[in-house]
Amino acid sequence: VETVRIGSDFDGDGKVDPTVYRPATGQWFVAQSSGAYATYLVVQWGNQGLGDMPIRER
């Protein structure tokens, strides 16, 4: 089984931090490798309440 990982190194330790994007709330959840993936970074980017829409890559 192949695991698809989206993300990059957010905490700067050289390992990819898996990232989940939740379009309904405009939040990114980043599992930080430096915290053994037990630490999640939640980033609010965009605001659904204000009518922001995610733009997909083409």
Ligand SMILES: [Ca+2]
């Ligand atoms: Ca990392």
